[in-house]
Amino acid sequence: MKGRRGTLLVATPIALVGLLLGSSTGAAWPATNWTVTLRTASSAESHSQTVPSAPTGVSAACNAPTTAKTIKVSWTAVTHATTYTVYDSTTSATGTYTAIATGVAATSWTSGTLNSGTNYWFEVTVSVGSNWTSTKSSASTESTINSLSPFCVQP
Amino acid sequence: MQRATHDKRAFRYTRRTKIVSAVCGILLAGVGAYAATNWVVGLNSGSSGEGQSASISNLTISAVASPSATNLMYPGGTGDVVVTISNPNPYPVTITAVQLPTNATYATGYTTSALTTTQTGCLAATPSQVTWNFSTAASGSSHTLTTALTVGASGQANNPLAVTLTNDASMGTTTPAACASTFFSMPSFTAVTATGGAGTSTTTPATDSWTS
Numbered sequence: 001m002k003g004r005r006g007t008l009l010v011a012t013p014i015a016l017v018g019l020l021l022g023s024s025t026g027a028a029w030p031a032t033n034w035t036v037t038l039r040t041a042s043s044a045e046s047h048s049q050t051v052p053s054a055p056t057g058v059s060a061a062c063n064a065p066t067t068a069k070t071i072k073v074s075w076t077a078v079t080h081a082t083t084y085t086v087y088d089s090t091t092s093a094t095g096t097y098t099a100i101a102t103g104v105a106a107t108s109w110t111s112g113t114l115n116s117g118t119n120y121w122f123e124v125t126v127s128v129g130s131n132w133t134s135t136k137s138s139a140s141t142e143s144t145i146n147s148l149s150p151f152c153v154q155p
Numbered sequence: 156m157q158r159a160t161h162d163k164r165a166f167r168y169t170r171r172t173k174i175v176s177a178v179c180g181i182l183l184a185g186v187g188a189y190a191a192t193n194w195v196v197g198l199n200s201g202s203s204g205e206g207q208s209a210s211i212s213n214l215t216i217s218a219v220a221s222p223s224a225t226n227l228m229y230p231g232g233t234g235d236v237v238v239t240i241s242n243p244n245p246y247p248v249t250i251t252a253v254q255l256p257t258n259a260t261y262a263t264g265y266t267t268s269a270l271t272t273t274q275t276g277c278l279a280a281t282p283s284q285v286t287w288n289f290s291t292a293a294s295g296s297s298h299t300l301t302t303a304l305t306v307g308a309s310g311q312a313n314n315p316l317a318v319t320l321t322n323d324a325s326m327g328t329t330t331p332a333a334c335a336s337t338f339f340s341m342p343s344f345t346a347v348t349a350t351g352g353a354g355t356s357t358t359t360p361a362t363d364s365w366t367s
Contacts, residue, residue, distance in 0.1 A: 041343035042216035042238070042344045042347075043216065043217055043218040043341070044216065044218050044236045044320070044340070045238070045268065045339065045340060045341065046228060046234050046235065046262070046324035046338075046341055047223070047224045047227050047234065047235075047337070047338050048228040048285075048326065048334055048335055048336060049335065050336045051332060051336075080229045080231075080232060082230070082231065082328070128231070129326075129328040129329065130230070131230065131332045132229070132230050132330070132335055133332070
């Protein structure tokens, strides 16, 4: 009897410590089965943006009209843009446009030497990543390249 | 003499039982301490973990349309993920980390937030290039939440718990244009890590993330 009383006296406080440790973070936890599963595979939802809108504020300026037959095209930055592509038309503002500069990272581009006696209009697209590309912007104003100085003029 | 022998045996018995009881007490303490450590909650139904569970029911992590994501993904960028976590247990459960599938496990795109009609040209097999941010080539990589999430006990407040995981979805630079303006069902977690329930549950809706 003495021994059994001793068992209770010694074991109880230590066991209580153990139980208290367990209860400190959830006394309801059973002593086993620590690993449980979700009823089904988890699901979670995310959403993507739209394809970027066409750049705005596209303008063309004679770059160095007294010395060069070049035009600088500028536009407003597009959020998350990766690159821009510049197109030109030599027939009209609504004519057929051809890509003349791709992979442009900045918000401006300066042409090489252009053809004399030719009118130029420019449009720009923006790409986010390699596959999300906007429609073409509105056309820039007209620029004319001359054979004599000033080599570039704008109406 | 007989009396002395009896007393000696009684003394030995008492001493032995004290030792045994002390060991039992220490073991109980160990069990209690173990309850305070992290345990991993698997997500696949039918796993051995589910079979072992007799009195702990399974958590459910579900996609939700509301609250809607604030940060939307774009090629080469990240976006928010929204979920609700349900806890059917009569005690709070605290989630501290998630385990992610590989970074080659892609999300499927859907036309609406109901996630019922798939988006043509933007499927997991396309691939959509939409994955969990910070996932690795290894399945089951563990990522610690910035703040632990405690889901309330069954029938109590903050259960289910709505959570926005800030910028934890990632879109590749080669994602097809068909994936624009699309809703994605993110790949299933391989597991989550949790601890025994805390006293205070996280207020829903909550914002959290893992950042590495």
